[in-house]
Amino acid sequence: MQLFYSDADCAFQAEVRAFLQAELPQxxxxxxxxxxxxxxxxxxxxxxxxARKGWVAPHWPQSHGGAGWTxxxxxIFDSEAMLAGAPxxxxxxxxxIGPVLMRFGNAAQQxxxxxxxxxxxxxxxxxxxxxxxxxxLAALRTTAVRQGDTxxxxxxxxxxxxxxxxxxxxxxxxxxxxxxxPQQGISMLLIDLTLPGVEVRPIRTIDGDHHVNEVFLDNVxxxxxxxxxxxxxxxxVAKFLLGNExxxxxxxxxxxxxxxxxxxxxxxxxxxxxPIMAMKLADLEADFLAQEVTNLxxxxxxxxxxxxxxxASLLKLRGSEIQQRIQELAMEAxxxxxAVWADASExxxxxxxxxxxxxxxxFTIFGGSSEVMKNIVAKQSLGL
Numbered sequence: 141m142q143l144f145y146s147d148a149d150c151a152f153q154a155e156v157r158a159f160l161q162a163e164l165p166q167x168x169x170x171x172x173x174x175x176x177x178x179x180x181x182x183x184x185x186x187x188x189x190x191a192r193k194g195w196v197a198p199h200w201p202q203s204h205g206g207a208g209w210t211x212x213x214x215x216i217f218d219s220e221a222m223l224a225g226a227p228x229x230x231x232x233x234x235x236x237i238g239p240v241l242m243r244f245g246n247a248a249q250q251x252x253x254x255x256x257x258x259x260x261x262x263x264x265x266x267x268x269x270x271x272x273x274x275x276x277l278a279a280l281r282t283t284a285v286r287q288g289d290t291x292x293x294x295x296x297x298x299x300x301x302x303x304x305x306x307x308x309x310x311x312x313x314x315x316x317x318x319x320x321x322p323q324q325g326i327s328m329l330l331i332d333l334t335l336p337g338v339e340v341r342p343i344r345t346i347d348g349d350h351h352v353n354e355v356f357l358d359n360v361x362x363x364x365x366x367x368x369x370x371x372x373x374x375x376x377v378a379k380f381l382l383g384n385e386x387x388x389x390x391x392x393x394x395x396x397x398x399x400x401x402x403x404x405x406x407x408x409x410x411x412x413x414x415p416i417m418a419m420k421l422a423d424l425e426a427d428f429l430a431q432e433v434t435n436l437x438x439x440x441x442x443x444x445x446x447x448x449x450x451x452a453s454l455l456k457l458r459g460s461e462i463q464q465r466i467q468e469l470a471m472e473a474x475x476x477x478x479a480v481w482a483d484a485s486e487x488x489x490x491x492x493x494x495x496x497x498x499x500x501x502x503f504t505i506f507g508g509s510s511e512v513m514k515n516i517v518a519k520q521s522l523g524l
Contacts, residue, residue, distance in 0.1 A: 145216070153216050160224040163189055172225035173401065175470075175496075180305055183227040187260040190229075197234050197258055204242055204250070205258050215435070218393035228394055230302060233257035233264040236381050237310045237330075244369040244377050253308075253330070267297040267311035267331065267355060268378070274299070275509040277312070277378065278322035282357060284313035284329060286364065286371070291315075291329060293337075293360040303340045303353040306333055310381075316372050328374040330366040331357070347498040382507065383452045391459050392435045395428055398466045406473050417473065424465050431458045450520035457513040460503040467500040 145153065168182050178186075190196035198214045200206020209217070222228065238257050241250050256262030273279040282295025293313055303309065309331045319325030333340065337360040343352045369377050403412070403421070411417045438451050471478045471494065478494050504510045518524040 145212075149212055149216060152213055153220065156217050156220045157224075159193065159195075160220060160226065163193070164221075164224055164226055165189075168227055169225035172227075172397070173404075175401065175405065177496075178227035180302070183229060184260055184263075186227045187229055191259055196229070196260075197238065199235070200238065200242070200258075204254055215393070219396055220393075222393040222397035223400065225397075228391075230263075232266050232301075232306075232310075233262070236266060237264050240310070240328075240368065240377055240381050243380060248365065249330070249368070262307045263302070263305050265300050265303040265306035265309045265333075267300060267309040269299045270296060271298055274505070275512040278326070278375070280312055280314060280326065282311070282313050283317065284315050284327060284362070286315070289364045291362045291364055291367070293329065293331065293357045293362055295357050297355040297357070298352075299343070300340075300353045300355045301351060303333070303355055304342060304350065309333055309355065310368070312374055312378060315374075319372065323375040325372050326374040326378070327371050328368040328377045329362050330368065331360065331362055335360050335362070337361075345499065346501070347495045349495070349499070351499070383449070391463060392432055392455075395459065395462050395466065396432070398463070399425060399428060402466055402470055402473070405470055409473050409475070411473050417469075420469055420472075424462065424469065427458070427465075428462050431455065431462060434458075450516050453508070453513040453516040454521070456507055457504075457510055457517070460506070460510070463503050464500045467497045471497045 165185070168178065168186060171178050171182065187196060194205075195207050195217070197204075197206040198209040198217055200208070202208040234257060238254060241253060245253075253262065257264065267282075268277060268280075270280050270282060272281065280295075282293065282297065284291040284293045286292075291313070293311075295313070297309075297311065300309070311329050311331050312326055313329055314325055315327040316325030331338070333355075337358040339356040339358070341354045341356070342350045343354060345351055368374070406412045406417060406421065434451075435455060438455070478497070508516075
C-alpha cells in the first residue's frame with residue numbers, strides 16, 4: 141500500500157500547484173476561503189479553464205480526450221485543487237454518464253456526447269430518484285413504452301440536482317413492468333430536457349437555496365437510439381454508475397480543504413486552545429485520517445478502470461459523515477452569528493453557519509442513505 145508520494149508524484153504535485161497558482165482565478169479562491177459557496181457560473185468557468193488545459197477529465201483515457209492520469213495523480217490533483225479553493229466540478233457528466241458511455245454506450249453515443257461533456261457545452265443531470273424510490277432505487281415507477289424507434293416516457297423524478305441548468309438527463313426507466321425481480325426490466329435513457337412533455341420545477345431545500353428539482357415526464361418521445369446498453373439491462377449500468385458516484389461523494393480532497401478552513405475559522409474566534417473544541421477537532425481529524433488512509437489503500441490496490449465494489453459505499457458512508465461533522469463544528473464555532481438568516485444574494489458567509497449546516501443534512505442521503513451503505517458493506521464486505 142502506497143501511503144507516501146513517490147518522486148514522480150511529488151513532481152506532479154509541483155506541476156499542479158504551479159498551474160493552480162497561475163490559472164485559478166482569484167475570485168474563485170477567495171469565495172472558498174471566505175466561507176462561501178461557489179456559484180454555478182464560477183464552477184463552469186473553472187470547468188472551461190481545465191478543459192482548455194486538457195485536465196477536466198483526469199480519469200478519462202486519452203483516447204476519449206481525458207488526461208489519462210493514474211489514480212494517485214487524480215487524488216493529488218483533487219486534493220491540491222480543493223486546498224487552493226477551486227470549485228468542485230459537478231460529477232454528473234464527467235464522473236457519471238461519461239464513464240458509463242465509455243463502458244456501455246455505442247460508438248454513435250460516444251461521438252455525440254463525450255466532447256460536449258468535456259467542453260462543458262452540454263450539462264447533465266441525473267434522473268434516478270422518484271417520490272417512492274430513493275435509496276430503494278429498484279422501486280422506480282417511471283415507464284418507457286417502446287413504439288417503433290421511440291420510447292414514450294411517463295413519470296416523475298425528484299431531488300434532481302441542478303436540473304435547472306441541464307441540457308440532458310440520464311434516466312432510469314421501467315421498460316418491463318412484468319419482470320420477475322424489481323431490478324430487472326429497468327433501462328437507461330438519455331433524455332433531452334427541451335423535449336415536449338418535460339417540465340422542471342424547483343425544490344427549495346431547508347437551507348433556502350435552489351439545489352434540486354422535480355422533473356415531470358408526460359408522454360415524452362425519446363429516440364430509441366438514446367437507449368444506453370441493452371433494453372432491460374439498465375440495472376447493470378446503474379450499479380457501475382453508483383460506484384463512481386459514491387467515491388465522488390466521499391470527497392476526501394474537499395474534506396481536507398474544509399478541515400484546514402475550519403481551523404482558520406476556529407483561530408478567528410480564538411477557539412483553537414479551547415479544550416473542548418480542541419478535543420472535537422482532534423477526534424474529527426483522526427477519523428478523517430483513517431478515511432484518507434483507506435482511500436489511499438484503495439488507490440494503491442485498484443487497477444485503472446477497475447470496479448471499486450463495496451469499498452465505494454464505505455468511503456461514501458464515512459466521508460459524508462465527516463463532512464457533516466465539519467459543518468457542525470463550524471456552526472458551533474461561529475456561535476450566535478450562525479443563526480443569522482439571509483437570502484442567498486445577501487449573505488456574507490454561506491458556506492458555514494446555519495445554511496451550510498442545514499444543507500449538510502442531505503450528505504448522508506445523496507447517492508444512497510447511510511443505512512443502505514451499511515447494508516452493502518455488511519453483505520458484500522463482511523458476508524453478513
